Amino acid sequence: MSNGQNGAELRLVTPGMAIGPSAGMRVGSGALAQNDTIIATRLGWVKELNNTVSVDPINSAYMPRSGDLIVATVAEVRNNLWFMNINGPFQGLLPMSLAPWKVEFGAARQHMGIGDVVLARVQEVDECHNVVLTMKGVGLRRLNQGSVHSVPINHIDRIRGEGNATLQRLREASDCRIIVGENGKVWVDGDAEGTAWARQAIQLIQESGHKNTFEAELTALEKNAPKKGDA
Amino acid sequence: MGGYGDVQLLRDDGLRLDGRKLDEMRPVSIEAGILPAADGSAMVTHGLNVAVAAVYGPMEAHPRKIQRQDRAVIDVRYNMAPFSTSDRIRPGFNRRSREISKVTAEALESVVLVERYPRSKIRVEIEILAAEAGTRCVGITAAAVALADAGIPMRDLIVGVASGKVEDTVVLDLDKAEDNYGQADLPVGILPNTGEIAFLQMDGDLSPEEFNLAMEYNFKAAAEIHEIMVDALKRRYEGGEN
Numbered sequence: 001m002s003n004g005q006n007g008a009e010l011r012l013v014t015p016g017m018a019i020g021p022s023a024g025m026r027v028g029s030g031a032l033a034q035n036d037t038i039i040a041t042r043l044g045w046v047k048e049l050n051n052t053v054s055v056d057p058i059n060s061a062y063m064p065r066s067g068d069l070i071v072a073t074v075a076e077v078r079n080n081l082w083f084m085n086i087n088g089p090f091q092g093l094l095p096m097s098l099a100p101w102k103v104e105f106g107a108a109r110q111h112m113g114i115g116d117v118v119l120a121r122v123q124e125v126d127e128c129h130n131v132v133l134t135m136k137g138v139g140l141r142r143l144n145q146g147s148v149h150s151v152p153i154n155h156i157d158r159i160r161g162e163g164n165a166t167l168q169r170l171r172e173a174s175d176c177r178i179i180v181g182e183n184g185k186v187w188v189d190g191d192a193e194g195t196a197w198a199r200q201a202i203q204l205i206q207e208s209g210h211k212n213t214f215e216a217e218l219t220a221l222e223k224n225a226p227k228k229g230d231a
Numbered sequence: 232m233g234g235y236g237d238v239q240l241l242r243d244d245g246l247r248l249d250g251r252k253l254d255e256m257r258p259v260s261i262e263a264g265i266l267p268a269a270d271g272s273a274m275v276t277h278g279l280n281v282a283v284a285a286v287y288g289p290m291e292a293h294p295r296k297i298q299r300q301d302r303a304v305i306d307v308r309y310n311m312a313p314f315s316t317s318d319r320i321r322p323g324f325n326r327r328s329r330e331i332s333k334v335t336a337e338a339l340e341s342v343v344l345v346e347r348y349p350r351s352k353i354r355v356e357i358e359i360l361a362a363e364a365g366t367r368c369v370g371i372t373a374a375a376v377a378l379a380d381a382g383i384p385m386r387d388l389i390v391g392v393a394s395g396k397v398e399d400t401v402v403l404d405l406d407k408a409e410d411n412y413g414q415a416d417l418p419v420g421i422l423p424n425t426g427e428i429a430f431l432q433m434d435g436d437l438s439p440e441e442f443n444l445a446m447e448y449n450f451k452a453a454a455e456i457h458e459i460m461v462d463a464l465k466r467r468y469e470g471g472e473n
Binding site: 014015030039044075091 | 351387
C-alpha cells in the first residue's frame with residue numbers, strides 16, 4: 001500500500017477496487033471494508049496515515065463543515081430567511097437573526113434578493129445535513145462588486161499554497177482582493193486587468209499546481225502582471 | 232425478438248455475420264471527462280453504438296416533493312438522438328426511453344452510496360448519439376464512468392452488457408441484425424468486483440442451460456469492459472495528481 005505522501009508512490013484507485021486487507025487497519029473516507037478487504041468507493045489517490053486507509057478523491061462535492069468560510073449565492077428568499085446556494089448537495093439557510101442587518105419580518109427581500117453573492121460562514125451542520133449560515137462576524141458581508149470564479153474543491157489548498165503564500169502572491173501581483181471560499185468559489189475584486197490576470201493565474205494553479213515546473217511558470221506569469229499604480 | 236426463421240444469422244463456418252466468434256464482443260473504447268461543463272462525463276463507443284453520459288451534482292433536489300430524507304435520488308434521463316438510427320427518431324421522451332431511464336436509475340442506485348447525500352439529487356444524462364443494438368447497456372457503462380469521474384462514492388463500477396440467442400445458439404453482445412431477428416436478448420448490469428447483478432432484463436425465451444451460458448458470457452465480457460473503464464479513468468488523470 002502506498003502512503004500517498006510521496007509523489008512516486010501515489011496509487012490511483014477507482015470505485016470497487018481493492019486497496020488491501022482490512023485486518024489491523026482503520027477505514028477512512030473514500031473507502032469501505034467488505035469481506036476482509038478495504039475497497040475504494042471513489043476515484044482518487046490512496047492515502048495511508050496512522051493505520052488509516054483513505055482515498056483522496058480527485059473530484060468531490062463540497063460537504064459543508066461548521067466554521068467554513070464560503071462564498072454563497074441567494075437561491076430563495078422567504079419572509080424571515082434566505083436559502084443560499086453553497087455549491088454543495090444541500091442549500092444553506094441564513095435566518096434573519098444571523099444577518100448583519102436588523103431585518104424586520106417580511107423585509108428580507110429589501111436586503112438581499114435572488115442572485116446576490118455573500119461572504120458567509122457555516123454556523124452549524126446537523127446530522128440531517130441541515131446547514132445554517134451566519135453573516136455575523138468580522139468581514140462577513142454582501143459582495144456588491146467583483147466576480148466569482150468556480151474551482152474544483154480539491155484545488156483550493158493548491159490555490160492557497162502553504163500558509164496562504166500562493167494566494168498572497170496572487171493578491172499582490174494582481175492588486176486585487178481575492179477570497180477563496182471553502183466551497184470552491186473564488187471572489188476576485190479589482191480592475192479589469194488585475195481580474196483577468198488573477199483568473200489566468202488561478203487557471204495555471206489548477207493545471208500545474210502539482211507539477212515541479214509550477215514555481216517557474218508562476219514566476220513567469222508574475223512578470224506579465226499588471227503594473228501597480230499605472231492608472 | 233422477431234425470431235424470423237428465414238434470416239440466416241450464423242455463417243456456415245460457425246462465425247456470426249460480422250465475423251465474430253459466439254463469445255466475442257464488439258470493440259469497446261471509453262473516454263472519461265469529455266464535457267467540461269459537467270461534474271463528470273464519459274463517452275463510450277461499443278461497436279457502432281456511441282453514448283455520452285454527463286453527471287451533475289449532488290445538488291439540492293427540486294421539486295422538494297422528490298426529496299428523500301435518508302438518501303439521494305438519482306435522476307436519469309436516457310435519450311436517443313434523432314439522428315442515432317437510420318429512421319429519424321421523434322425527439323423527446325417516449326415509452327421506451329422512460330422505461331430505460333427508470334431501470335438505469337434503479338441499477339445505479341444499487342451501486343451509488345446514496346445514503347451519503349440525503350435530500351439531494353444526482354442528475355445523470357445519457358445521450359445515445361449512434362445506436363446499433365444494446366444501447367441501454369452502453370448507457371449504463373457510460374453513466375458508471377461519468378459517476379466515478381464526478382467523484383460520486385460507489386461500491387463498484389457497474390458494467391452494462393448483453394447476451395442473446397440466435398438460431399438456437401447463445402451469443403455474446405448482439406448486433407443490430409441479431410437483436411432484430413434473434414430469439415432472445417439478456418441485458419445485464421454487473422458489478423465486476425463482487426459478481427453481483429444490479430439489473431437484468433430478458434426479452435424472448437432461454438432455457439436454464441442457455442441462460443447460464445449467456446450469463447457466463449456476460450460475466451466474461453463485463454470483466455473485459457471493466458478493465459477498459461478503469462483504464463479510461465486512469466488515463467484521464469495520468470501524469471500525477473490532478
